[in-house]
Amino acid sequence: MxxxxxxxxxxxxxxxxxxxxxxxxxxxxxxxxxxxxxxxxxxxxxxxxxxxPPKWVVRDAFIETLDGRRILSFSEHPLSLVSYSEPFDGEVSKEELLRHLHSSETRPAAFPYVFKYYERDWGLCMPHERVLSLDQARYRVKIDTAFEPGxxxxxxxxxxxxxxxxxxxxxxxxxxxxxxxxxxxxxxxxxxxxxxxxxxxxxxxxxxxxxxxxxxxxxxxxxxxxxxxxxxxxxxxxxxxxxxxxxxxxxxxxxxxxxxxxxxxxxxxxxxxxxxxxxxxxxxxxxxxxxxxxxxxxxxxxxxxxxxxxxxxxxxxxxxxxxxxxxxxxxxxxxxxxxxxDFVPIRQFRGPAFLSRYGLWVDWQKNWALNMAVDLIMLFMDGQHSVFEITDKINREFDIKIQYEEVRDYVNRMIEKGLVARSTLSQKI
Ligand SMILES: [Zn+2]
The missing domain is CATH 3.40.630.10 (Zn peptidases)
Structure with missing residues (x-):
């Protein structure tokens, strides 16, 4: 995609x-x-x-000068019309138009996003620099919208x-x-x-x-x-x-x-x-x-x-x-x-496991963090903590930077050796 x-x-x-x-x-x-x-x-x-709310239908919307020069059109940008604007069709003074025209002084070349989903009024939006250039006394406004069941x-x-x-x-x-x-x-x-x-x-x-x-x-x-x-x-x-x-x-x-x-x-x-x-x-x-x-x-x-x-x-x-x-x-x-x-591992042994016997000993020169974490992993596999919770606890309480994946892989190796079982309560964690 x-x-x-x-x-x-x-x-x-x-x-x-x-x-x-x-x-x-x-x-x-x-x-x-x-x-x-x-x-x-x-x-x-x-x-x-x-x-x-009702469905909002937009057929067209525009502002024109009285001699038919179009100065704003809905086809320019969907934000040119206030979302859920009521319909309107008529001639208005510049003052009246400005009351219904929204712009952004901080982004003068952009249309602002204005919506009136739960109040009813008509309105249009225009780049502020264009608002500043409005020089006519009267304008024609047409907002051909409708509200329908939808x-x-x-x-x-x-x-x-x-x-x-x-x-x-x-x-x-x-x-x-x-x-x-x-x-x-x-x-x-x-x-x-x-x-x-x-x-x-x-x-x-x-x-x-x-x-x-x-x-x-x-x-x-x-x-x-x-x-x-x-x-x-x-x-x-x-x-x-x-x-x-x-x-x-x-x-x-x-x-x-x-x-x-x-x-x-x-x-x-x-x-x-x-x-x-x-x-x-x-x-x-x-x-x-x-x-x-x-x-x-x-x-x-x-x-x-x-x-x-x-x-x-x-x-x-x-x-x-x-x-x-x-x-x-x-x-x-x-x-x-x-x-x-994530799942809850339960250890099947007592005392720290004899790791070398199972090929699970971690060389501290190769992986210091895991070497430090192994004793804690064994301790926390008490059926009360998930693998993520064990990882989180080791990071938080012991300041050892170790990631979930590494702890999970190690626990899975212990499962393969029959030292640890997966709790069937895993889905509830
Ligand atoms: Zn937003």
Whole structure:
């Protein structure tokens, strides 16, 4: 899968909450993943305290001078129209127009992203430098939009594992005409989905492509019985720029996923930041961690937030670094792999094992860290700790820098020698 190609395909679609372009975007993902389910929630549906909005239809929108010179057109950019703008057709004074015209002084050549999902008004957006050049007293405005009953759609790619217990990946497919926020999350999730489909997994993975907040509310509220089967969830977006990764912890911040993500970031990156729940770019993890839901959900992004092009048309493929998307993809995949392959080992011996007898002695000159860790690994294989927890404890409490994979490989060698058994409770960790 070419992440940049998918990004470019989705980029200029009018991906607001319920629109034809949103459907077209999900249809495109369904071509990549034919088994992907598309859930549809009708306009007016009460989802917990929320109500599914109507479909927003855009036929055309423009501003013209009275002599017919077009100075703004929806065909230029989807952000030229306020998302969910009401229709309007008439002649207005410049003052009246300015009350409905939005621009960004800090990004004067860009269209700002303005949305009025839950209030009704008409509005347009224009690069600020163009606003400054408006020199007529009156203008003609036409916004040919309509609100109709429709279906809010959520794409769900289910990758079945050994157990029904699920790890959910949540990504936002909304934000018309923008890329880093938030469809970098969509393309990274799609690339991870392809990799997960090629291997066998312990957990069932569910990858969600949905409009921010309301999509998560619909999915969870209509699947309440399933919530206890979701072990944890990851949300990610804003992964295409050069800043370091930011790990936004779940609420309460101490779940296994929090600890695995922290360690993988520490092992795989030179520098990263940690943030508490809601400290950075809050999004769908608010719903998953939220009141009465309680699924530990982390949020992975890149610094800074907000970045200079945030919520403007300058957030385009031009600011995306493909190698950064690949780096984030590999990192998140590694987090999932640790979560998925972890198990609880139980030692079948007493006293420190006679390692040389089994060919398990580690030469400190060849691998100092593992040599130091072996006594601790043997000690902690008491049936109470998973391989990851043993690794984490050794790093944290004994300041030995050793990675999960190395500990797991060593434990597997002990299993081969009959010294250690795998607990059948592994799925519950
Ligand atoms: Zn946003």
């Amino acid at each position: 070419d992440m940049m190609e998918l990004l470019r395909f989705l980029w200029l679609k009018n991906r607001s909450l319920v629109t034809d372009d949103m459907d077209a975007s999900l249809l495109h993902l369904k071509q990549i993943f034919p088994d992907m389910k598309v859930h549809a929630y009708p306009t007016g549906l009460e989802a917990w305290t929320w109500i599914v 279906m809010l759609k959520v794409g769900e790619l289910v990758i079945p594992g050994e157990t029904e217990e699920s790890i959910v990946i949540v990504t936002d497919i909304c934000h018309p005409g923008q890329v880093n926020d938030s469809i970098t999350g969509v393309v990274v999730a799609a690339a991870i989905g392809e990799k997960l489909l090629r291997q066998s997994n312990n957990y069932t993975f569910r990858i969600l492509f949905l409009p921010e907040t309301i999509g998560s509310i619909c999915y969870l509220s209509q699947n309440e019985d399933f919530i206890p089967h979701i072990k944890c969830a990851l949300f990610f977006e804003m992964l295409g720029t050069t800043g370091e990764h930011v790990l936004g912890h779940s609420y309460p911040g101490t779940s296994k996923l929090d600890r695995v993500a922290y360690r993988v970031l520490q092992w795989r990156t030179d520098k990263f930041h940690e943030a508490r729940f809601r400290e950075v770019a809050p999004s769908d993890e608010k719903v998953f961690n939220g009141p009465g839901v309680g699924i530990p959900t982390i949020n992975i992004t890149r610094a800074p937030y907000p970045y200079p092009e945030y919520h403007t048309s300058d957030d385009s493929p031009d600011i995306i670094h493909p190698e950064k998307l690949e780096e984030s993809r590999d990192l998140i995949f590694e987090i999932l792999r640790v979560m998925d392959t």
